[in-house]
């Protein structure tokens with residue numbers, strides 16, 4: 001299978017999603033989520049959050065460190081681990097096949113199968129997501145052998161090369177081990193792996209925070225292209241509002257566990273409704289300013 005062209009992917013996506021106009025075609029809906037970290041003094045990290053991710057859009061989640069972005073992303077992807085606990089709310093997935101799934105009700109193998117095939121997550125540390133003792137190519141091969149058992153060896157190799165090329169990595173690097181790659185290239189490999197099984201949604205939690213500023217920007221720009229090519233919907237969590245203002249279609253701004261603003265990014269950029277968002281926007285450097293030094 002070849003990586004579809006942007007136009008091709010959009011057409012395929014339009015054909016595959018006949019049930020609603022794109023503007024209202026919600027793929028993931030979170031309603032009234034509450035997450036508590038259990039402990040001697042329980043911490044209420046996410047408070048009554050409702051959000052929607054529309055098909056083919058990039059939803060940015062922004063806010064200062066500790067406001068609950070990561071906890072929310074994990075709750076949406078059903079990835080919370082103790083002591084974190086979803087105490088209220090529901091996440092519903094509306095598949096391309098028009099089947100609606102209540103993610104909060106999935107358990108065990110059903111949940112694992114869902115996460116393999118429909119929704120994947122990318123975290124900050126690429127090294128944790130990669131096996132250090134296995135070549136990159138072998139890791140792709142393992143994914144396909146485990147989850148696409150009908151793919152022939154040649155097809156698996158070709159698909160891995162296509163995915164690497166799609167994220168801007170020289171396919172020849174598939175022969176190498178993760179430690180031989182730069183941090184930016186490793187994170188690109190992780191993103192390619194997250195796309196390997198054609199998920200409908202990818203949740204990225206600070207996918208570039210461990211990288212230098214140039215690599216961060218390059219990868220964030222790449223994410224827009226990937227959304228277009230793969231027709232995937234993306235939840236992109238970052239503490240840095242600047243790239244989200246350019247890259248995201250809609251923005252959710254969090255403060256102290258709550259989403260205080262959730263609107264199209266262009267509307268927020270024109271004039272935020274919430275004073276906290278206005279403060280965040282004012283604190284951004286003005287690109288017209290002279291660089292320091």
Ligand SMILES: Nc1ncnc2c1ncn2[C@@H]1O[C@H](COP(=O)(O)OP(=O)(O)OP(=O)(O)O)[C@@H](O)[C@H]1O
Pocket residue numbers: 037043045063064065066067068069070071072083084239
């Ligand atoms: N394992 C944990 N146990 C207890 N409290 C936690 C745990 N992980 C996070 N928290 C707390 O939950 C709150 C939200 O944290 P979270 O990591 O979701 O915020 P964030 O906005 O993603 O921050 P950052 O940008 O620093 O990653 C914080 O007060 C944090 O201290």
